[in-house]
Structures are given as structure tokens and as C-alpha cells.
Amino acid sequence: MVIVRRKELSLAEKLYLPEVARGLSITFRKMFAKRSTRQYPEVPLPKTAVTRGQPRLVVKDDGNIACVSCGLCEAACPAYAITIDGGETERPIEREPVRFDIDMLRCILCGFCEEACPKDAIFMSDELELADYSRQALVYDMHKLKRPRSAMQARIQYVERINDRWKTSSST
């Protein structure tokens, strides 16, 4: 059993009104303090390379994506958001996806697909806003998922740096 002893109140505290005045003075001062509101849609949130937004397929400089439809990201996805159908191609990589869908309503932005990808084809972008009028419109196909490499540069470099660190630590 714990006996909690309440603090004995002094006369001024028992009268209540001085304490009321103290409280009022605090709230009055706070009226002129710095606002902490962010005007969000007009002023977007600051984004860095660590920002893990929606996954995107990186378009290489030759105009293709690196994906070989191996299905590792599909398997790694804990939310079953990714659907891939593979097909053949004349390019040296021989296989490419004919269908690569990510259901953005299922995606939890965990980044497992980015980690799983052996071809550095999928990366987490800094895009976070998601709004549309139908569920179907939020199932992104390959064309909606493509982003030029230049737009993803910061994230790609960040991921490469992290991977390098792991390599060195495991070799020593």
C-alpha cells in the first residue's frame, strides 16, 4: 500500500485567487510566444535523404528501369502491396516486368523493397502526399512509379553509403 501525502497548501494557495492570477499571467505571456504552427500545404515539411516516402522505380540514364522482375521485393513486402508479372526482353538483362503495381493504400513505407532489391531498381522517394478520388487510382502502375534518377539522387547516395558501411563492418 502506498500512502500519498498531499502537499500542505499555504494560505495563499488555499485562497485560490493568487494562484489563479499566476496561471492567468502564464497564459497571457504565452499569447505572445513563438507560434509552433506549420502552414503545411503552403509550406511543406523539410525533407532529407533519410525521409522515407513512397517507393519509386528509378529510371536509368538510358531510359529503362533496372528491374529484372525477380520478385524479391514482392516477397519482402509485409503488406503485400507489390504485384509483379515478368516477361522477356531483347535487352541483355533478358527479363523485365510487364506489370509492376504497388497498391499505395497498402504500402506502409517500410522500405523493405528498397532493401531487398538486388538491382538497385526501387528506392524510397521523398513523396508523402497521397490523395485521389478512387481506390483504383491509388494502385500505381509502372508508369506512375517511374522517377528519373536525378530526382532520387540524394536517397540513392544515402542508401549506398549505408550499404558501404555494412560491407566494411562485416569484412573486418
Next chain:
Amino acid sequence: MSALLVAVLKAVVVFGGLLTTGAILSLAERKVSAWMQYRIGPNRVGPFGLLQPLADGVKFIFKEEVVPAGANRILFRLAPALAALPAMMTIAVIPFAGEVVLFGRSYGPLSVADLDIGILYLLAIGSLGVYGVILGGWASNSKYSILGSLRASAQMISYELTLILAVLAVIVLAGSLDLRRISEAQASVGAWHVWRQPLAFVLFVIATFAETNRHPFDFAESEPELVGGFHTEYSGMRFALFFLGEYMAMTVMACLTTTLFLGGPSVPFLPHAHWALGLLAFLAKAACFLFLFLWVRWTLPRFRFDQLMRLGWKVALPLALLNLVATGVAVSW
């Protein structure tokens, strides 16, 4: 211009002013709460969110009016009107300014009605506000509503006594029940009743907060326990009427405090000021008092109900009685 037309014009001006103040207060409440919490508050509708009350009003009007099953339909519809009515009626006797002179013509003092017993009328009609609350709660056929309205009526009746006793001390000092005579008795700053009756002033302010169901005495609608209190079941414009009624009651109380304790339209250190200046001074004083309402709401937590009753019956009422007796003795000496 006939006297009737002047009277109607005054009523329109005062009544319109009251409704506008109610609307402005609904915005001010949100703005002040935002400022005190490091926020900005409504700023999307119009410049600085100034048109927010308009947007709110449109929203309220277009909302569905739900009448709960088993509710007493007539009383359910009557209650919001009853809650808003007393404030609209009592504003009539408030003397806002002295004699109005426009373009060389006198239109009499600026108040809708100069009653000899203005303060009695105001207190009598003002206490009818409890009917709106208790009928609204009872007619809703909901336990939260009835509990809220029971609390509210118990509280309003308890603090009514303190309120009236505090006012009585002022009446004894001024020697009149006429609000205009009371405010004219405080022509200079030194004669303001707030200095001569500080205890009555404090008690009056506390009782005013309880009477208007404002924080820290807002038991009628204490959200965590009673969902919304007496207006839980209300929606749309009827709900808005309860709100507007509360804000208008606050406005009337602010005007009454200004008249009784803060010298009414008297301008400090300017004994013979122009009537318009007097009106401005009155409105400024009332606005400060209204700000106090908001300020206190966003500062103090709610009392417990037993604390409220103890404060009302064991502290405020004896103090008010003592103050009245002391004032009576001092005046008759």
C-alpha cells in the same frame, strides 16, 4: 422623426450589436485559445479568418436537425430559443452611453429602455436562462443531457444568490435600482465601484462565470463526463442557438459589470467627454471583461462539482452577506 422610430432604431442598433458580438466571440474564443497554445487559430476564411463566424453560420444552417426518438418535440424545439432569449431581452436596459446628439439633435440616452428598476428586470429575466438549459436537457430524452441540465440548474440557482447579494451592495452604495443612476454615480475613476466594493466585485465576477456556465464552472457541458451536457442531442442551428445564447449572456454580463463596477461610459480623467467617446469607453471596458472570460477559460481547469457547491454556499454566499452588512452599516453611519 417620431419618438417611436428613434426607439426602434436604438433597439435595432443594440440588438444587432449584441448578435454581432456573439458571432465575434465565437471567433475570438478560437483565436485566443490558439494563441495561448502556441497556435494561430482559424485563418483560412477571409483575412485572418475574420469571416469564420459567417462560414460557421452557413454550416449550422445547412446541417440536419436531428430530433432524438422519444424526445418531447415541442420543448426540444423551444429550449434553444429560451436559452438565447434572456440575453436578448436583458441587453435592453444596459445604458451604453449618455445623451446621443447627432447633427445638433438630441435622441435621448443610448439604451433601449431606461427602467427605474433596470437591475431588477435584468436579474429577473436573466435567471430565466436556466429554463432553456433544463428544458433542453429534459426534452432530449438522454441521460447525459438530463445530468448536464440538472447540474447547470443547481449551479445557476446557487450562484444567483451570490450574484444578487454582490449587486445589492452596489445598489446600497448608489442608492438606486436604475442602472443609469448607478453608472452615473461613478463619474470619476476614484468613484468606480470596483475600488469601493472590491469584495463585491470579485464575488460578482465569480458568480458571473458560474451564471453563464463558463470555465471553470462549465459543469453543464463538461465534455469528459457528460459528452456535451444539456446540448448533447442538439445539432444544426438549434445547437448554435445554445452557443449564441451563451456568448450573448456573456456579453450582457460584461456590460452589466461595466455598468455596475467599472463606471459605465465614464472616460477616465475626462469628466465631460463626448457621448461617442463614452460609448467607446464602455465598449472597451466590456471587451476587456469579455477577454477575461476567454482568458480564464483557457487557463483554469474545471472544478469538481462538490467543490463548486462548497465554494458557492460556504464561501461566496457568507462573504457576500458579510459584505452587504458591512456596506449597509457603513452607508447608514
